[in-house]
Amino acid sequence: MKISKVSDLEDYKKHVLDSESNLRLLATIDASLNNKIKNQQEFYMDGYSWTAQSNSEFLVDLQYSNGSEINLRERLVCRKTKLNNRIRGCIHVFETLFAPKLDDNIYLTEQSSVLARWLAKKYPKLVGSEYLDDCSCYYKFRLALRLFPKKICHQDLTALSFENQQFNYVLSFDCFEHIPNYLLAFKEIFRTLKASGTLLFSVPFDINKKDNLIRARIKNGIVEHLVEPEYHGDPVSNKGCLSYYTFGWQLLDELREIGFSKVYLLMYWSEKYCYLGGEQFIICAEK
Numbered sequence: 001m002k003i004s005k006v007s008d009l010e011d012y013k014k015h016v017l018d019s020e021s022n023l024r025l026l027a028t029i030d031a032s033l034n035n036k037i038k039n040q041q042e043f044y045m046d047g048y049s050w051t052a053q054s055n056s057e058f059l060v061d062l063q064y065s066n067g068s069e070i071n072l073r074e075r076l077v078c079r080k081t082k083l084n085n086r087i088r089g090c091i092h093v094f095e096t097l098f099a100p101k102l103d104d105n106i107y108l109t110e111q112s113s114v115l116a117r118w119l120a121k122k123y124p125k126l127v128g129s130e131y132l133d134d135c136s137c138y139y140k141f142r143l144a145l146r147l148f149p150k151k152i153c154h155q156d157l158t159a160l161s162f163e164n165q166q167f168n169y170v171l172s173f174d175c176f177e178h179i180p181n182y183l184l185a186f187k188e189i190f191r192t193l194k195a196s197g198t199l200l201f202s203v204p205f206d207i208n209k210k211d212n213l214i215r216a217r218i219k220n221g222i223v224e225h226l227v228e229p230e231y232h233g234d235p236v237s238n239k240g241c242l243s244y245y246t247f248g249w250q251l252l253d254e255l256r257e258i259g260f261s262k263v264y265l266l267m268y269w270s271e272k273y274c275y276l277g278g279e280q281f282i283i284c285a286e287k
Helices: 009-018 020-037 085-098 114-122 137-147 182-192 250-258
Strands: 002-006 042-049 054-061 106-108 167-173 193-202 216-219 222-225 231-234 237-242 262-270 275-286
Touching (some): 002 009, 020 054, 020 275, 085 114, 085 167, 085 193, 085 262, 085 275, 106 114, 167 182, 182 250, 250 262, 250 275
Parallel strands (some): 106 167, 167 193
Antiparallel strands (some): 002 262, 042 054, 216 222, 262 275
């Protein structure tokens, strides 16, 4: 798997030109999967799972799609680990490029997911959390049963309870778009990272746009929708979670202003590992 680093929109445009033949091949593979789904509701693709460290099969279906084209970012679910394309790829990049130690202090901004359980088995000092202020007592009870005997760790990313410079790494996957004051959340992450710590995260990101898109905002205590509302799955509620933003390259500049010394996207794709659906990427911010 080839991994490329890009730091801004102009850098990305150059990357696309330099990778034209490879990206054309990727588009052909993606198109063949979308053609195949027209004849069957679901199928499995063979490949190698980094998270399972073995060959596996990867589920392809139309879940989270527009009904005709596969949402490959959210599918290609490994039969062995139950982790999808987006998560498997992020973990692969994390472990390949950053080589975290098993005893590193890692904070994951989720606690009840398949990913949280997978990481906790491998990294014993992992701390995961959920945001529970909007949850009913019923869902808090269900979550407690799911996590038993571990306790629920409630954290508000805009006011973390952790100490300064506590973590070697912070991992977050499609979380910050649900936080109206996302900049305050990033400042809290910066505070809790060690001097050489790194934040790796994914968010809805329009790679061809400079500016962030504000989808919704809170005005006088009421949510005001500026574009068509978009809700994502919520592990602690069946209501779904409102997305306030689709980010652009502006976000990387904002992270630099907070104090991160190096901020960039790590771009990758692989037919072998089933990282498809266009080039995938994770955002990296080094303190």
